[in-house]
Amino acid sequence: MKIISTVKEMQKISLALKTKGETISFVPTMGFLHKGHLSLIKIAKQQADTVIVSIFVNPTQFGPNEDLDKYPKDFKKDRELCENEGVDYLFYPDVKEIYPENFQTYIELSKLPKYLCGKNRPTHFKGVATVVTKLFNITQPDIAIFGKKDYQQFQIIKQMVKDLHLPIKIIGGEIIREDDGLAMSSRNKYLKSAERESALSLSKSLKLAEDLIKKGETNLLLVREEIKKFIESFPYTEIDYISTVDPQLLTNIDNLPKNGFLLALAVKVGRARLIDNQLIKKES
Amino acid sequence: MKIISTVKEMQKISLALKTKGETISFVPTMGFLHKGHLSLIKIAKQQADTVIVSIFVNPTQFGPNEDLDKYPKDFKKDRELCENEGVDYLFYPDVKEIYPENFQTYIELSKLPKYLCGKNRPTHFKGVATVVTKLFNITQPDIAIFGKKDYQQFQIIKQMVKDLHLPIKIIGGEIIREDDGLAMSSRNKYLKSAERESALSLSKSLKLAEDLIKKGETNLLLVREEIKKFIESFPYTEIDYISTVDPQLLTNIDNLPKNGFLLALAVKVGRARLIDNQLIKKES
Numbered sequence: 001m002k003i004i005s006t007v008k009e010m011q012k013i014s015l016a017l018k019t020k021g022e023t024i025s026f027v028p029t030m031g032f033l034h035k036g037h038l039s040l041i042k043i044a045k046q047q048a049d050t051v052i053v054s055i056f057v058n059p060t061q062f063g064p065n066e067d068l069d070k071y072p073k074d075f076k077k078d079r080e081l082c083e084n085e086g087v088d089y090l091f092y093p094d095v096k097e098i099y100p101e102n103f104q105t106y107i108e109l110s111k112l113p114k115y116l117c118g119k120n121r122p123t124h125f126k127g128v129a130t131v132v133t134k135l136f137n138i139t140q141p142d143i144a145i146f147g148k149k150d151y152q153q154f155q156i157i158k159q160m161v162k163d164l165h166l167p168i169k170i171i172g173g174e175i176i177r178e179d180d181g182l183a184m185s186s187r188n189k190y191l192k193s194a195e196r197e198s199a200l201s202l203s204k205s206l207k208l209a210e211d212l213i214k215k216g217e218t219n220l221l222l223v224r225e226e227i228k229k230f231i232e233s234f235p236y237t238e239i240d241y242i243s244t245v246d247p248q249l250l251t252n253i254d255n256l257p258k259n260g261f262l263l264a265l266a267v268k269v270g271r272a273r274l275i276d277n278q279l280i281k282k283e284s
Numbered sequence: 285m286k287i288i289s290t291v292k293e294m295q296k297i298s299l300a301l302k303t304k305g306e307t308i309s310f311v312p313t314m315g316f317l318h319k320g321h322l323s324l325i326k327i328a329k330q331q332a333d334t335v336i337v338s339i340f341v342n343p344t345q346f347g348p349n350e351d352l353d354k355y356p357k358d359f360k361k362d363r364e365l366c367e368n369e370g371v372d373y374l375f376y377p378d379v380k381e382i383y384p385e386n387f388q389t390y391i392e393l394s395k396l397p398k399y400l401c402g403k404n405r406p407t408h409f410k411g412v413a414t415v416v417t418k419l420f421n422i423t424q425p426d427i428a429i430f431g432k433k434d435y436q437q438f439q440i441i442k443q444m445v446k447d448l449h450l451p452i453k454i455i456g457g458e459i460i461r462e463d464d465g466l467a468m469s470s471r472n473k474y475l476k477s478a479e480r481e482s483a484l485s486l487s488k489s490l491k492l493a494e495d496l497i498k499k500g501e502t503n504l505l506l507v508r509e510e511i512k513k514f515i516e517s518f519p520y521t522e523i524d525y526i527s528t529v530d531p532q533l534l535t536n537i538d539n540l541p542k543n544g545f546l547l548a549l550a551v552k553v554g555r556a557r558l559i560d561n562q563l564i565k566k567e568s
Contacts, residue, residue, distance in 0.1 A: 007449055011449060011451060015451060018302075019305065021303065102395070102443075103447050104393045104394040104395045104396065104443065104447060105391060105392075105393050105394075105413070105443065105444045105447035105448055106391070106392055106393075106394065107389060107390070107391050107392075108389075108390055108391075108392060109388045109389050109390075110388040110389075110390065111386070111388045112388065129389070133448055134447075134448055134449055137448055137449040137450055137451070138449050159386075159388065159389065160389045163387050163388060163389035163418075164389055164417055164418055164421055165291055165295060165418055165421040165422050166421055167295060167299060167421070
């Protein structure tokens with residue numbers, strides 16, 4: 001595995017691979033890798049000749065009071081994990097390399113970022129869309145893989161790729177969970193042991209909603225109310241949102257549709273802001 | 285020459301050419317081609333194996349009270365001109381093809397569009413940056429050529445390509461003028477015969493400034509004042525801006541710098557909004 005730190009070298013390698021007719025799959029990450037990331041890398045391995053993983057904690061997707069400075073890092077472990085998964089190139093640039101002086105070009109979507117996480121993180125997806133486009137142009141992938149825990153991000157990237165005509169296939173990797181149900185996240189590291197039980201309120205809420213729908217509930221407003229009460233019954237929790245939305249448009253839904261809906265949650269547990277989601281259908 | 289009207293077909297052709305190792309040069313236009321456009325196509329011919337020209341009157345770069353509906357068209361003549369210049373592919377999509385339902389991704393620069401034309405056309409360069417990125421991804425060029433009459437556009441495209449790491453070389457084509465000095469523009473068609481003399485106030489202002497600098501003037505504020513009086517002496521003229529700026533940053537300059545400055549003008553003559561510009565140095 002080669003570690004590449006400059007845009008110029010990474011792009012030169014990628015363009016040379018493309019000229020040789022090799023296919024490239026790409027997994028962008030912010031590092032501190034867990035089994036969720038590794039599941040994406042495994043998909044990448046199956047999909048193309050060459051696998052590129054990037055590790056870059058992107059400052060433009062963090063708000064002013066968010067955890068940019070505290071975001072967990074462990075490059076040595078990340079490098080080992082990537083090596084073990086058979087990654088070919090690890091792209092590991094510093095911030096000045098991606099955002100040099102006078103950088104000023106941003107990509108923004110006008111609709112999808114208005115919902116869910118975008119409401120309380122108004123510049124987050126602008127930062128995501130911008131850095132992902134940059135990374136795509138640097139690594140020239142045929143296929144890119146994103147985790148569905150960040151469901152809104154996944155939908156935004158798909159829409160952006162379509163709108164900008166990027167010749168890249170976007171694949172979503174399923175949410176990977178701890179044995180007790182907690183969705184894997186680098187931010188789980190922030191959880192104190194006393195908070196860990198409360199963190200399960202998210203995945204348990206998904207089950208609760210599924211059960212309510214199975215029992216015949218069709219009023220999603222009531223489902224959201226039940227989940228709200230449930231999560232509030234755990235200590236250390238502070239709800240950001242509990243949303244039932246159209247899985248493509250991310251617009252609010254109050255009555256159970258035939259094709260199902262997405263239940264998406266964001267809850268602060270201690271200082272960890274956690275998210276989780278699930279597609280729920282009547283006959284799921 | 286092949287005329288292509290769908291994104292899918294154009295991109296398929298471009299990607300197939302790239303796979304074969306052929307180079308592509310690209311000239312994006314809004315049609316109603318004149319000798320300025322043809323000079324860009326001639327550069328394109330010299331620079332790559334395959335030349336793609338696009339004709340697309342991009343609605344997102346027009347403001348609400350601008351001339352989108354009146355923008356001149358002559359596809360039959362454009363097609364002939366392109367054929368005569370040896371263009372290989374003419375990409376001629378309709379608006380729905382480029383902006384389908386639910387389109388929502390835009391590219392915006394935070395600095396360069398604040399100056400010159402961007403002041404009175406606040407969404408213009410967002411539309412330009414967005415459509416050019418889309419056209420780049422569709423036509424996959426190695427080289428793209430833009431006319432320097434739209435100097436601010438040229439600088440914005442270069443900055444955007446750098447910021448987004450697009451592997452494309454941007455070349456600027458010099459301003460092409462009528463025999464009397466009027467910069468070629470599709471919008472010259474709007475000029476009534478009585479207004480034609482007044483349209484020359486722009487190119488004559490460039491000469492006036494050059495003469496003032498040659499004579500030792502170093503106060504660009506005074507140069508702008510002289511030009512203002514000069515243009516106002518012509519009937520039918522309404523000044524949008526007379527600016528002396530840094531050629532890269534487009535920021536205002538009041539004292540003649542060693543490396544010169546850009547004089548940029550926008551003047552309405554009748555219903556034609558005309559622009560012109562020139563780099564001016566002490567020893568030019």
